[in-house]
Amino acid sequence: MTATRSLEAKSEAQLRQELRGFPEAATSAVLALREDPSLGSLRLAVRRVLAFYLPRPKGRSLDELPAETRLREELGVDSLTMAEAAFKLDELLGVEIGTRDAAAIRTLGELEAFLADRLGLGQEPNMEAHALATAAR
Amino acid sequence: MNEVVITGLGFVTSIGHDRRSVVESLREGRCGIKPWNPIAGESLPVRVAGTVRGFDVEGTDPAAWTWPAQWDLDRRLVRSLPPHGVYAVCALEQALAEAGLERRDLDGGNTGLACASGGSPRLMRHHLDRMAAAGWRRGHPLGVVATVAGTLNFNLGAHYGIRGTSCGFVSACTSSSHALGAAFDEIQLGRQDRMLVVGAEDLALETLLPFHAMGALSLEADPACASRPFDQAPDGFVGAGGAVALVLEDAEVARRRGAQVQARMLGWGQAADGFDVAAPHPTGDGLARAITRTLGGAGISAGVVTYVNAHATSTIAGDRAEALALRQAFAGTTPAVSSTKALTGHGLSMAGAMEAAFCVLALTEGFIPGQFHLTRPIPEAEGLDLPRASRCCRPGIALNCNSGFGGTNVCHVFTIPN
Numbered sequence: 429m430t431a432t433r434s435l436e437a438k439s440e441a442q443l444r445q446e447l448r449g450f451p452e453a454a455t456s457a458v459l460a461l462r463e464d465p466s467l468g469s470l471r472l473a474v475r476r477v478l479a480f481y482l483p484r485p486k487g488r489s490l491d492e493l494p495a496e497t498r499l500r501e502e503l504g505v506d507s508l509t510m511a512e513a514a515f516k517l518d519e520l521l522g523v524e525i526g527t528r529d530a531a532a533i534r535t536l537g538e539l540e541a542f543l544a545d546r547l548g549l550g551q552e553p554n555m556e557a558h559a560l561a562t563a564a565r
Numbered sequence: 566m567n568e569v570v571i572t573g574l575g576f577v578t579s580i581g582h583d584r585r586s587v588v589e590s591l592r593e594g595r596c597g598i599k600p601w602n603p604i605a606g607e608s609l610p611v612r613v614a615g616t617v618r619g620f621d622v623e624g625t626d627p628a629a630w631t632w633p634a635q636w637d638l639d640r641r642l643v644r645s646l647p648p649h650g651v652y653a654v655c656a657l658e659q660a661l662a663e664a665g666l667e668r669r670d671l672d673g674g675n676t677g678l679a680c681a682s683g684g685s686p687r688l689m690r691h692h693l694d695r696m697a698a699a700g701w702r703r704g705h706p707l708g709v710v711a712t713v714a715g716t717l718n719f720n721l722g723a724h725y726g727i728r729g730t731s732c733g734f735v736s737a738c739t740s741s742s743h744a745l746g747a748a749f750d751e752i753q754l755g756r757q758d759r760m761l762v763v764g765a766e767d768l769a770l771e772t773l774l775p776f777h778a779m780g781a782l783s784l785e786a787d788p789a790c791a792s793r794p795f796d797q798a799p800d801g802f803v804g805a806g807g808a809v810a811l812v813l814e815d816a817e818v819a820r821r822r823g824a825q826v827q828a829r830m831l832g833w834g835q836a837a838d839g840f841d842v843a844a845p846h847p848t849g850d851g852l853a854r855a856i857t858r859t860l861g862g863a864g865i866s867a868g869v870v871t872y873v874n875a876h877a878t879s880t881i882a883g884d885r886a887e888a889l890a891l892r893q894a895f896a897g898t899t900p901a902v903s904s905t906k907a908l909t910g911h912g913l914s915m916a917g918a919m920e921a922a923f924c925v926l927a928l929t930e931g932f933i934p935g936q937f938h939l940t941r942p943i944p945e946a947e948g949l950d951l952p953r954a955s956r957c958c959r960p961g962i963a964l965n966c967n968s969g970f971g972g973t974n975v976c977h978v979f980t981i982p983n
Contacts (some may be wrong), residue, residue: 449626449630480628508706512644515703515704
């Protein structure tokens with residue numbers, strides 16, 4: 429059993445239902461994470477799910493942003509937006525992001541690191557590049 | 566006292582999502598009641614409802630909701646809306662457009678908001694079930710503001726930048742009737758220049774079926790005759806979802822900005838039965854007094870009222886009581902009377918705003934909606950003028966009547982502008 433067992437236990441149809449209304453890019457990234465649990469695929473899935481909750485402009489991509497990107501100041505993620513995205517990530521991944529944890533997360537990288545830690549996904553630089561390239565196709 | 570006028574209307578209803586289609590439906594008797602089954606594969610005792618077409622807000626995740634393309638709703642607004650909040654925004658956008666108002670006109674502190682909705686028991690049930698499954702440790706962060714009865718005024722007040730009065734009303738089927746009355750007072754007393762009034766209802770199993778437990782819903786399967794106000798053979802009301810919005814303004818403010826005035830609101834009034842938690846007073850005593858108070862407050866006599874939009878929901882007890890109330894209040898005079906719920910179904914907390922708006926349409930478009938689906942009137946309605954089809958005429962003064970649980974009775978009276 430792997431750290432992403434909550435995600436792996438779901439069928440593609442179930443995940444598509446949970447992500448109904450999300451862009452296909454977000455759904456495909458979550459499905460890729462299910463197939464290939466790695467730090468890289470996690471980062472892409474998290475960024476594409478989070479992007480859905482951002483203020484306009486619609487369709488803004490977070491794929492290439494640096495890990496230091498500040499959630500509130502640069503992306504406009506207020507506390508409710510963070511809570512809403514955290515609730516969805518919990519539903520998808522089975523990782524609870526508590527209120528205090530959410531308040532302490534300030535950057536994209538910190539959010540990814542928090543989830544990677546809870547899922548037991550370590551640093552995999554090569555896999556990261558591979559996943560980004562695969563999902564982008 | 567300031568004069569109060571109506572400058573905008575908006576509709577998302579079972580009989581249309583714009584002024585023109587609503588007028589055509591009311592004129593021609595086009596029924597918005599359709600087959601309804603929110604649980605695929607299951608046979609429910611209630612089989613028809615006043616459904617809202619063109620929207621998909623059936624799911625529990627706002628991310629999956631859709632609405633007609635002419636409305637561009639921001640997802641950051643939608644995320645905290647109840648399902649019927651989507652209807653409400655679309656109706657209010659129409660009303661603001663009719664009134665010639667933009668968002669920047671609303672944030673000066675002189676515009677208020679009065680809303681009515683029963684909340685969304687369906688979405689609340691979903692969020693509570695999920696929270697219980699998580700051991701009550703976590704739940705959706707927007708679950709409260711999207712589901713409780715005040716959800717419309719929370720959301721619309723924030724979205725439209727309302728800095729004047731902002732309030733929600735909960736009095737069952739007179740909720741938006743009270744909202745409209747309170748809005749009138751705010752302007753008449755000079756507290757606000759303008760009030761936005763919104764009533765909306767989520768058509769869902771969890772909203773509607775509890776009324777079946779009271780024996781209040783029609784079990785008729787034929788949409789064309791399920792809602793039969795004032796008929797001898799009604800078996801209950803037909804529920805409906807949707808939203809209706811009205812823009813009320815101080816007449817002088819409307820005149821100064823060159824707004825097109827649709828109607829004057831002359832007044833409103835209320836009187837309760839003090840009789841039963843659910844059933845109306847059998848003689849319609851409270852409603853008769855509400856009518857008399859409303860007309861007296863407006864300084865007009867019963868004899869000048871030309872049209873009454875009755876509450877009559879197609880329940881035996883309610884229709885009988887209302888017919889008696891109308892006969893008592895209009896003794897010696899015979900305004901045309903119809904309940905448009907024959908076509909729309911019963912919008913519950915939305916009913917008052919919807920039917921008040923229909924009165925304004927009757928005044929501005931020059932017709933009296935017929936009492937459709939009426940075959941054999943109840944004996945209590947003898948002497949009432951219940952036109953079987955719409956009449957082409959310009960009613961001078963129109964009265965709207967609504968009644969709710971606990972014996973609340975609320976009326977509004979409108980006339981054409983000077």
